[in-house]
Amino acid sequence: MISVFGSVNMDLVAYVESAPALGETVTGRAFRTVPGGKGANQAIAAARAGAEVAFLGAVGEDAFGPQMRRTLAESGVDVTGLRTVPGVSGIAQIVVDDQGGNSIIVVPGANGTVTAPSEAELEVIARSDVLLLQLELPIEAVTAAARAARAAGTTVILTPAPVQPLPGELLDAVDILVANEHEAAAITGRPDHEEALRELKARVDWVIITLGSRGALTAAPGTGPALHVEAPKVRAVDTTAAGDTFVGALAVAHVERWSPDRAVRFAGAAAALSVQREGASTSMPTRAEIDRSLAGDVPPPDEHR
Structure with missing residues (x-):
């Protein structure tokens, strides 16, 4: 089982020809509200890629809370451990340009109330094969969850985003670090x-640096020099949550005991499919789509809708 201790946000997405500069107003061509958040995105990506997934986090008492809970559940994620707290849910304001690039402002909302894992959440983490962590929850909560997972023998995969200084006690509890x-x-x-x-590998057993359309660099235990894994060549429509899709799929491959290089290729195939679709959670491929992509039979980008 994969557990995710992380954020869930409602993404407020505006699509524009080019993102506005400071002080500039531009006209958008479309607007969507899409459930997201790095934690929820990784949970949905892992569930669609074939894993049993439990999500641990918090939503608010606003209208977005039930919608985000429902989206996770409908994607096959266990939301028994998803808290509802007073106040508003987390939101992310996202601008996507016609080249598929994005800029994002995150307002934590309910995510900011998760200052420590509860006893029930610690029990779920201890039963898991893999724990996925990001930095959209308070850093002290992320660190506590990582240390608890390490003590229980649960593999810890960290996405260090949004980027910030990483406490040594957090890095010491991480098994796999995936950074762009x-x-x-x-x-x-x-x-x-x-x-x-090389510097990160001195602290963490397995390090992956994702390079967008140029693939990824990976250095895993016992694999020799760093390996550059090419990304599939696709036309990007929206890169939002491509990194989260990569991490969710990587966790599935790790649970299934794939070799490190095959796991990175599997994750890269999932991310390549996601960038061909708009949105965050709405863009993530199913296991069948990923398998067909790896076999060379790539489905149309909108097949799963």
Whole structure:
């Protein structure tokens, strides 16, 4: 089983030709509300990729809370551990341009109330094969969950986003670190990807630096030098949640005991499918779609709708 201790947000997404500069107003071509949040996105990605998934986090008492709970449940995620707390749910304001790039502002809302894992949540984490963590919950809660997972023998996969200084006690409890190239550079102060990977690998057993359309660098235990895994060549429509799709699929491959290089290819195939669709949770592929993509029989981007 995979457990996710993380954020759930309602994404308020505006689609524009190009993102506005500071002080500039532009006209958008479309607007959507899509349940998201890095934690919820990774949970849905893992569930669609074939895993049993439990989500641990919080929503508010506003209208978004029940909608986000329902979206997770309909995607096959166990929401028994999803708290409802007074106040508003987390939201993310997202601007997506015609090249598929995005900029995001996250307002934590209910996510900010999760300052520590509860006893019930710790029990779920201890029963899990893998725990997925991100940094949209308070850092002290993330650290406590990671340490509890390490003590229980649960594999910890961390996405260090939004990027911030990482406490040593958190890094010491992480088994797999998945950072994009910007996060890796910010954490290490090294813009060279291979130098950043080597520095992170000194602290964490398995490090993956995702490079968008250029694939990923990976260095796993016992695999020798860093390996560059190419990404499938696709036309990106919306890159929102591509990284979360990658991590959710990677967790599934890890639970299924795939080799590190095959796991990264599986995750890359899932992410490549997701960028061909608009939205966050709405863009994530099913296991059948990922398997067909890896076999070379790529389904149309909107097949699962």
